[in-house]
Amino acid sequence: MVVELKIDGHKVDMNQKGNIAATHSIADIEEPDSTAAGYTKSVEVPLISNMRVFRFINELYSKEQFNNELHKAEYIVDGNTVMSGIAQIDKITYKFGSGHKLVGGSFHVSVIGAAFDWITNAKKQINELESAETVVYNMEEVYKNSIREDESLIKFFPVDRGAFWEENYNGDLIPRKKLDIRDYHPFFNVWKTMCLILSEYTIKSSMEDFFKKLYCSGYMPVNEDLSYIKEENDFYIGTSATEDVPILLGMISPKKPTISANIYDLWDSDEYHNDKGVISSPPISSTPHFHPTETATVRMQTNLHYKTQIVNGSTGYWNDIMKEYGECLYVDEFRLYVNAQYERIILTLDKCVEAKNRQGDIKNIFIPCDPNEAKTYVVYLEFASWQISGRIIFQCKGAYTDLGQHKAGGRGNWYVITVPQGREGLLGTFQGISMYDSIDVAEFYYFEIYDNLVTFNMDNVTRNAYTLTKGNTYPLWGQFACSREYGLTPDKIDGVQLWLCENNNIKPDFTNVIGLNDKVGISTIGGTGSQLDFLASLRQLFCLMYYTNPLTKEIHIEPRTRFYNRDRADIIDWRDKIDYLKEIEIEELGGDVGNALKLAYASGNEVVGYYNWKNRTELGAYRTPLLNKTADDTKEIVNGIFAPFLLRTVDSMGMTIPQDVRENDQKQIDDVELEMTPIVGYFGGVDDRTTGDDKKDYPRYPRLVFQDATKEINLGFEDINSTSVVRGLNQYYKDNISAYNYGRRITMYLKLTPQDIEAIQFPNREKQDFRAVFLLNFDGEDVPCLLEQIADYNPATGASTKCVFISDPHIKLTGDDLTVITYDDVAIGRNNTLTGYR
Numbered sequence: 001m002v003v004e005l006k007i008d009g010h011k012v013d014m015n016q017k018g019n020i021a022a023t024h025s026i027a028d029i030e031e032p033d034s035t036a037a038g039y040t041k042s043v044e045v046p047l048i049s050n051m052r053v054f055r056f057i058n059e060l061y062s063k064e065q066f067n068n069e070l071h072k073a074e075y076i077v078d079g080n081t082v083m084s085g086i087a088q089i090d091k092i093t094y095k096f097g098s099g100h101k102l103v104g105g106s107f108h109v110s111v112i113g114a115a116f117d118w119i120t121n122a123k124k125q126i127n128e129l130e131s132a133e134t135v136v137y138n139m140e141e142v143y144k145n146s147i148r149e150d151e152s153l154i155k156f157f158p159v160d161r162g163a164f165w166e167e168n169y170n171g172d173l174i175p176r177k178k179l180d181i182r183d184y185h186p187f188f189n190v191w192k193t194m195c196l197i198l199s200e201y202t203i204k205s206s207m208e209d210f211f212k213k214l215y216c217s218g219y220m221p222v223n224e225d226l227s228y229i230k231e232e233n234d235f236y237i238g239t240s241a242t243e244d245v246p247i248l249l250g251m252i253s254p255k256k257p258t259i260s261a262n263i264y265d266l267w268d269s270d271e272y273h274n275d276k277g278v279i280s281s282p283p284i285s286s287t288p289h290f291h292p293t294e295t296a297t298v299r300m301q302t303n304l305h306y307k308t309q310i311v312n313g314s315t316g317y318w319n320d321i322m323k324e325y326g327e328c329l330y331v332d333e334f335r336l337y338v339n340a341q342y343e344r345i346i347l348t349l350d351k352c353v354e355a356k357n358r359q360g361d362i363k364n365i366f367i368p369c370d371p372n373e374a375k376t377y378v379v380y381l382e383f384a385s386w387q388i389s390g391r392i393i394f395q396c397k398g399a400y401t402d403l404g405q406h407k408a409g410g411r412g413n414w415y416v417i418t419v420p421q422g423r424e425g426l427l428g429t430f431q432g433i434s435m436y437d438s439i440d441v442a443e444f445y446y447f448e449i450y451d452n453l454v455t456f457n458m459d460n461v462t463r464n465a466y467t468l469t470k471g472n473t474y475p476l477w478g479q480f481a482c483s484r485e486y487g488l489t490p491d492k493i494d495g496v497q498l499w500l501c502e503n504n505n506i507k508p509d510f511t512n513v514i515g516l517n518d519k520v521g522i523s524t525i526g527g528t529g530s531q532l533d534f535l536a537s538l539r540q541l542f543c544l545m546y547y548t549n550p551l552t553k554e555i556h557i558e559p560r561t562r563f564y565n566r567d568r569a570d571i572i573d574w575r576d577k578i579d580y581l582k583e584i585e586i587e588e589l590g591g592d593v594g595n596a597l598k599l600a601y602a603s604g605n606e607v608v609g610y611y612n613w614k615n616r617t618e619l620g621a622y623r624t625p626l627l628n629k630t631a632d633d634t635k636e637i638v639n640g641i642f643a644p645f646l647l648r649t650v651d652s653m654g655m656t657i658p659q660d661v662r663e664n665d666q667k668q669i670d671d672v673e674l675e676m677t678p679i680v681g682y683f684g685g686v687d688d689r690t691t692g693d694d695k696k697d698y699p700r701y702p703r704l705v706f707q708d709a710t711k712e713i714n715l716g717f718e719d720i721n722s723t724s725v726v727r728g729l730n731q732y733y734k735d736n737i738s739a740y741n742y743g744r745r746i747t748m749y750l751k752l753t754p755q756d757i758e759a760i761q762f763p764n765r766e767k768q769d770f771r772a773v774f775l776l777n778f779d780g781e782d783v784p785c786l787l788e789q790i791a792d793y794n795p796a797t798g799a800s801t802k803c804v805f806i807s808d809p810h811i812k813l814t815g816d817d818l819t820v821i822t823y824d825d826v827a828i829g830r831n832n833t834l835t836g837y838r
Contacts, residue, residue: 003796004076005043005109007087012109013049019796020075022083024760025789026770028113029563032546033122033536038113040075040083041792042090047105054089054107063089070120072550073111077795080754084550084761086116114550114761119532122197126526126534127219129196134519139181146184147686147700151212153192154520155683156184157704159676160648160656177652177693181464185657185676186514186525187704190214190538193522197531198555205557207542213683215704216534216642218525220675221512229296230510235279237288237476238505239263246307246499249480252331253495258481259331262287263504280473288476290508295470297515298508302345304334304458305503306480309496310378310416310449329482330378331498334458336506337477339466341516344481345458375419376449416449455501467515476506513674529641537641541680541715543732547770549763556763559732564786565767571784572768574750575777579800582749584778589806590626590740596634597737598623599717599730604643605677607658611646620644620706622717622730627741635740637733644716645679645706652692654701657681681706682713735808743808746776746785749800757793773811784811 003020005012021041028038047054054066066089073087088110095104133153135145146156161182191211195203205211239247250259280289308331335342448454468474480498514520538544545563547556556563565571600621603609612618623634648658659676681704689695705713709722717729763769773784785805793801 002076002078005045005073005111006076007053007073007109008071010053012045012053014043014045019043019794020083021792021794022075022111022757023789023791023793024083024113024757024770025791026787027789028115029545029547029770031536031539032115032119032548033532033539038083038085038115040111042108042110044106044108047092047094047107048102050107063092070117072117073109075111077754077757080758081761082754082757082793082795083111085111085113086120087111114548115546117550118198118201118548118555121200122531122535124531125528126193126531127523127528129193129522129526129531131192131196131522133192134521134524135186137181137514137518137520138516139179142181142184143179143698146702149686151189151191151683153189153522154218154525155187155189155215155702157187157215157681157702158183158650158653158656159185160650160653160658161660161674161676177691179653179692179694179698182674183653183656185674186218186520187215187681188218188522188525190216190680193526193534194538194557196522197535201548201553201555203557204554206562207557207559214680215683217676217679219527219529219678220514221524226296226510226512229294232293233278233296233510234508235290236505236507237279238503239500246501249306249498249500251495251497252329252480252482258335258479259498263478263480263500290468290474290476292468292470292472292474295467296510297465297467297513297518298338298510299462299465299513300336300338300476301461301507301509302334302336302458302478303503303505304456305501306331306458307453307455307499307501309452309498310454311496329496330454331480331482331496332456333481335479335481336462337475337479338462339468339474339516341466342477342479343462343464345460345462370421372421374421377417377419378449378454379417461509464516465511465513467518478506533640537639540637540639541642541729543736547763551762554763560735561732563771564735565771565773571773571775573775574756575775575782577750577752577756578776579749579751582800585747587745589743589745590628591630593626593628593631593740594633594635595628595631596623596625597733597740598634598636598638599733600636601639601717602641602643602678604645604679605659607646607648607660608644619646620716620718622719622728624730624737626737641678642680643677645677645681647706651690654687654689655703657704679706680715682715684708684711684713735810738810739806739808742810743806745788746805746807748776748803748805750803751800752790752793752803754795757790760787760790774805776805783807786811 003014005014005020020043022038023040024038055062071087072084074081074084076082089107090110091108093106093108094102097103131153135141135152135154135156142156145152145154146158148155189212191208191214193216194211249263252259278291278293280291311329332346334345336345514524518524535546539546543560545556545558545560547558547563548554549556598621600618604619608619626635645657647655650656657676657679684703684705686700686702689699689701692698705711706715707713707720709720709726712726714720714726714728719728719730720726759769761769763771770787772787774787776783776785785807787803788806789804791802791804
């Protein structure tokens with residue numbers, strides 16, 4: 001018998017009989033992420049004659065250097081490969097002669113199974129995967145990506161974070177009617193991610209089309225420590241104005257509603273600090289420039305304190321020639337420029353009052369008044385559900401104020417009114433316009449005018465984040481503006497002036513988010529979890545088996561129900577190989593499992609928790625009893641990463657994945673973080689939005705589905721029902737359940753040849769490998785079995801080899817010469833029938 005060992009294609013000088021003792025196990029296939037069960041025991045080979053194969057022998061850490069690389073190896077017996085995989089050095093022995101000259105020694109070498117190659121590579125993090133397939137992170141590109149019908153690597157799905165509500169001028173949260181980029185969360189495709197992880201192999205799977213529809217939620221980069229970036233790059237810039245002596249910045253015209261002056265041109269060196277010098281200072285530049293020493297993603301915190309004129313746009317009754325509206329003009333917007341892009345910060349008022357609802361087209365409001373003098377206010381009229389055009393007359397204490405023509409649509413409109421001297425709680429009415437509010441949202445807000453001026457504070461953090469690159473320079477620019485164009489004639493109104501007060505400043509907020517216009521790829525959102533954990537979680541969902549062919553560089557990935565070759569008549573007949581001189585051990589397969597099996601996802605977010613509590617259930621879980629009367633515990637197979645999820649309909653968006661708990665009538669909620677509980681869902685296509693002010697620009701949205709009986713989609717382990725039952729993922733575990741209930745583990749010794757072992761090594765087209773059904777014989781009865789392990793196969797000794805099989809009476813055989821075997825559990829220990837078959 002000729003035994004050869006080849007490493008990286010080089011023949012190893014063995015100088016001995018091949019005492020290799022190879023073990024092959026189905027554990028390599030069932031749980032490749034947690035074990036590399038195929039291996040050989042160490043074989044000792046000469047050192048000097050194998051120096052060309054085993055390098056680094058003269059270095060201190062030669063064993064470690066060799067093992068850190070992947071060296072392909074195979075044992076060949078009489079031309080048959082009985083073990084293939086990766087060579088590892090277990091020990092090196094050196095022998096020295098006179099003068100400390102190396103004269104001999106040996107390597108102790110073992111071979112680890114074929115899956116070890118990709119298992120080793122897959123120990124990296126998911127965010128270490130590389131792909132050119134990315135999405136630019138801005139609203140237009142994210143939206144276009146989200147409604148693509150194909151299965152791209154990265155896809156954005158709508159998530160209800162609480163941000164589908166926006167704060168109005170009253171500080172309340174009201175339904176937002178326009179989309180925002182934060183409404184979308186990045187996901188990555190299951191199939192394409194598997195292909196990236198196993199990039200050196202070709203995946204063969206009947207689940208390919210299904211996996212291409214599955215998406216996993218990505219991870220926002222929230223856990224990175226940015227303290228070193230903050231320490232080196234933190235700064236603060238302030239202006240030199242004081243409260244008593246404001247600085248006139250400029251005038252805003254109705255036709256060009258911006259002030260061109262940069263407020264940070266007025267900065268004062270006494271009111272800025274930065275120890276590291278990342279801000280340019282005069283006389284180098286009048287405008288501050290930021291020079292980041294590290295690439296970082298930042299939001300800018302702004303604190304603005306200013307005074308603005310208030311000018312009433314109403315000049316008389318409506319006519320077709322003048323076409324004037326009754327809106328007033330004042331400054332309510334700040335535009336902050338970062339990285340050549342600006343972000344609008346709209347004023348939020350902290351003084352406001354809610355109008356009282358009454359029937360009809362007259363809106364009644366209570367106006368604060370002064371018993372000693374008349375007061376002037378700016379009022380805001382907003383209609384959350386709908387608006388009509390009409391002339392607005394304000395009546396208070398017998399006095400009438402014509403506010404001009406009201407414009408229908410939009411965010412609402414501002415007007416200047418005068419409240420006569422009078423008592424507290426004076427009642428005023430707006431006539432000529434319907435203000436019916438179907439969702440009970442406050443529609444009237446006001447602030448008081450002093451000497452034709454209003455003072456505002458605007459503290460904010462930019463909504464978007466910006467990635468600023470090390471070595472580049474970024475000017476910081478801030479402009480005041482009016483939030484919309486006004487149809488006011490310049491001969492009536494020249495504009496409004498604006499003054500800066502004290503406490504105008506800007507400083508950075510270094511944050512772990514995706515920057516505007518960054519490229520989002522798998523390395524951005526993959527997260528720090530290992531690729532093996534990802535594959536293991538998929539294995540748990542679908543009871544997957546990973547079978548590696550090192551010759552063809554293929555990995556067969558199938559659910560257990562499709563893995564084995566159970567519907568063929570040409571099963572492998574090993575009846576004549578049984579060594580009946582050795583003991584045969586039989587044990588119940590499910591004896592130590594428990595009296596029930598539970599399949600479940602990881603715990604979900606608060607939405608899922610609330611659903612489970614309210615319905616006294618566990619979303620996505622499945623539990624079934626096992627035929628084990630002596631046990632009282634439950635075997636739980638719980639996913640290590642993914643959680644179930646529910647969907648919520650948001651009027652302005654469609655079906656979304658909720659991240660917070662709230663009742664249907666709850667108006668006010670808190671925003672949640674941009675990160676989310678890891679989930680996996682099925683891409684259910686693209687639907688039409690039904691509402692939303694920007695529906696014309698963004699008419700569609702994608703759907704991610706966990707369970708939908710109407711679409712016959714069910715990623716839960718339990719079955720669901722509409723008109724017909726939609727099977728859950730428990731269907732992939734039916735063979736496991738059958739084995740727990742009826743199966744036996746049979747340990748026996750067989751006289752195997754190198755040809756028998758080679759067939760196990762390499763998956764073949766006829767499935768005559770680990771996927772085969774093996775026919776054995778016990779006391780005259782034929783029993784079909786599945787192979788679990790071949791332990792310590794050693795062709796040099798000629799002895800029989802210990803093998804472990806799984807028998808299950810529900811394995812159906814076909815063919816004229818085979819009989820379907822049935823099971824009778826009372827037959828155990830009776831009629832000398834060891835396995836319970838007859």
